[in-house]
Amino acid sequence: MPADPSRILTARQMLAHLGLTPADLVAHPDSSGRTMPTVAEYVPRVAAAASPGTRRTYGTYWNRMTAELGHLRLDEVTASDIEALMRQVTATARTRRMGRQGRHAGEHVIAAARAVYRRAIADGYLTAADSPAHRVAKPRRLPxxxxxxxPGELQDISLVARTSGSDVILDALLLRLHTETACRRGGALALRLVDLDTRHALVRLTEKGGTLRWQPITPILAERLQEHAQARGAVLPTDRLLRYRNGQPISSRRYDHLWRRIGECLPWVAAQGISTHWLRHTTLTWVERHFGYGVARAYAGHTDRRGPATTTYIKADLHAVATALAAMTGEPHPTRRCATALKGAAVAAGLRTFWARGGTTTGRICGQRERPAGSPHSAGRRWLHSKLLCGGPRPGHLLPGYSEELRHQAGGCVSRG
Known part of the structure; x- marks a missing residue:
């Protein structure tokens, strides 16, 4: 398309006004010295600015991106180039038992490319509309x-873990810790001696995204964890809590070894690809069924703001999580006992008000609806007891015989570790 003669004339007039010629523009293409980097030049900058978790997740795909598209400038890469790379990585993904035909690998390619171009946009090399990675759709996730x-499957897994292997005490503690707290592997591996509060039966979990939370555990598990750490060489507050028999902190390989061994004894575990994360699903499902979505959300440690606006109003506190844990394990929790004492004080205040009114139920007592005046004292007592003192049916335990099993697993055996 030929240029507009009037615009050419205007440009020449502006150059003449500035005292420049077209040759000056050719000799100095960019007076600031800022040139568009290639993919190979820019990816190391992105990796340096990324968090360790991001580098671990996207590092492989950034290397593939550099190998295939490294010679191109950032503004020369097209959406077709990135989609072709996604297809290539998907086709060559390693086949696993629980694999999805490379769908996750393809999704990570797109996410890694978007991370590169988000950084380029933030650095001012491109605008949001120029990013080719954001014009390629991610593969649809499968259920x-x-x-x-x-409970039967959980009991079978626990039985194999504590009756086989070279360190049954460690394996039993790992399974119980994940079942009680629904924590991720990273949260358990990051536990330090200072993160254990045996007095209040709490552990401080540090999980993905740098989130921190205090999670209730049963008092007996808190005691066994402390004995385990002390017997295996944890002295300083910053020392890792979970350790091998030789005193070294455990790594993620312990989980791989544990589930491989369980899968050899229980073929259905290997066939379904059951892992530690299934314990998180198990605990959170039980909590949601018995205590509702708000408590399950707090139990899981979810702090993101995505989702319905109702989540702002149904946040559960530490006492609610401790109550769910006590119901699940059948073991009382110190935090829950404190909350029960406060509730008992409120009930006692209601009783005093009740008897001050002559044993009748005239007016509102602790938020209950009004009752007809003149009721007999015995009827009033029965009504108040049924409404304020008697709770509903107690939920069934997820871990039947839990305390006895844990005492059998860890009691008296820590010294041998």
């Missing part, structure tokens, strides 16, 4: 095959 384990 998650994970589910909650049944």
């Amino acid at each position: 998650n095959p994970r589910r909650a384990l049944t």
